[in-house]
Amino acid sequence: MRIKFFLISFLISSFAWAQHPYIDAFHVEQVAGGVFVQWTLKEGSICQGTQIERRTESDLVYVQIGNIEGVCGNVTEPVSYTFLDTQPVLGSENQYRLVLGDTGATEGVDVFVHDFQKKDYILFQEPFNESMRLLPRKAGFAARKYEIHCLEGKLFKIGSVMNSSYTEISLKGMVNGVYLIVVIEQGVAVFSSTFMKLN
Numbered sequence: 001m002r003i004k005f006f007l008i009s010f011l012i013s014s015f016a017w018a019q020h021p022y023i024d025a026f027h028v029e030q031v032a033g034g035v036f037v038q039w040t041l042k043e044g045s046i047c048q049g050t051q052i053e054r055r056t057e058s059d060l061v062y063v064q065i066g067n068i069e070g071v072c073g074n075v076t077e078p079v080s081y082t083f084l085d086t087q088p089v090l091g092s093e094n095q096y097r098l099v100l101g102d103t104g105a106t107e108g109v110d111v112f113v114h115d116f117q118k119k120d121y122i123l124f125q126e127p128f129n130e131s132m133r134l135l136p137r138k139a140g141f142a143a144r145k146y147e148i149h150c151l152e153g154k155l156f157k158i159g160s161v162m163n164s165s166y167t168e169i170s171l172k173g174m175v176n177g178v179y180l181i182v183v184i185e186q187g188v189a190v191f192s193s194t195f196m197k198l199n
Contacts, residue, residue: 019106019107020098020100020103020104020105020106020107021042021045021103022041022042022045022047022073022100022103023039023040023041023042023098023100023106024040024041024042024078025038025039025040026038026039026040026098026106026109027039027109028094028096028109028110028111029111029165030088030111030112030113030114030135031084031135031165031166032135032136032137032165032166033084033086033165034084034085034086034087034088035084035085035088035094035096035111035113036082036083036084036085036165037052037082037083037084037085037096038080038081038082038083039080039081039098039106040078040079040080040081041072041073041074041078041079041080041081041100042073042078043074043075043076043077043078044073044075044076045073046071046072046073046074046075047071047072047073047100047101047102047103048070048071048072048101048102049067049068049069049070049072049101050067050068050072050081050098050099050100050101051064051066051067051098051099052064052065052066052067052068052083052085052096052098053065053096053097053098053099053105054085054088054094054095054096055094055095055108056089056092056093056094056095057092057093058092062095062097062108065085065087066083066085068081068083072100072101088113089113090113090114090115091113091114091115092112092113093110093111093112093113094110094111094112094113095108095109095110096108096109096110096111097109114135119137119191120136120137120183120190120191121134121135121136121137121183121190121191121193122134122135122137123135123181123193123195124166125195125196129171130170130171130172131168131169131170131171131172132168132169132171132195133166133167133168133169134146134161134166134167134169134181134183135165135166136161136166143185143186144160144161144183144184144185145158145159145160145161145183145184146158146159146160146161146167146169146181146182146183146184147181147182147184148169148174148179148180148181149179149180149181149182150177150178150179150180151177151178151179151180151194156174156179157174161183169181171197174197175197176196176197176198176199177196177197178194178195178196178197179194179195179196179197180192180193180194181193181194181195
């Protein structure tokens with residue numbers, strides 16, 4: 001396998017709070033299979049239908065990509081909803097908002113949707129964070145593990161790749177420096193990347 005070295009340091013999810021009187025939390029993130037949209041309506045908030053809308057950097061207006069019909073919310077308790085956008089615009093910032101019946105729209109929440117470009121994994125790392133995320137292009141159930149090596153070749157850490165939207169990898173206990181991560185599926189190295197640990 002030809003090893004390609006690159007560093008990706010992007011925030012892969014976005015949150016928003018208190019942007020609409022009915023919304024308690026609004027969250028979007030790139031996952032295997034698209035962009036996951038999740039929101040919570042506050043207790044006592046009710047609306048007639050919810051539209052999920054999206055626009056990109058080149059769009060002037062939002063486009064409806066989903067709809068929840070009927071009464072949304074509950075008088076006595078908060079209610080959470082989810083939506084999966086299976087066709088986000090790749091390699092671009094996608095902005096999502098909700099239109100809550102006749103009560104108006106939320107503010108937009110942005111997430112950059114990375115284009116895997118036939119790579120099976122992308123490594124996300126926030127600067128000065130004690131963890132990073134390994135995101136698979138698609139969910140899989142084959143036995144997978146990751147290995148982290150220092151550049152001198154010494155094995156530093158081994159872990160399992162979760163069969164979910166991403167695997168959270170702790171960097172605690174690692175000294176500052178450049179490392180190599182390798183993902184192994186059924187004994188074969190299928191992905192590798194360098195990353196930098198900074199405090």
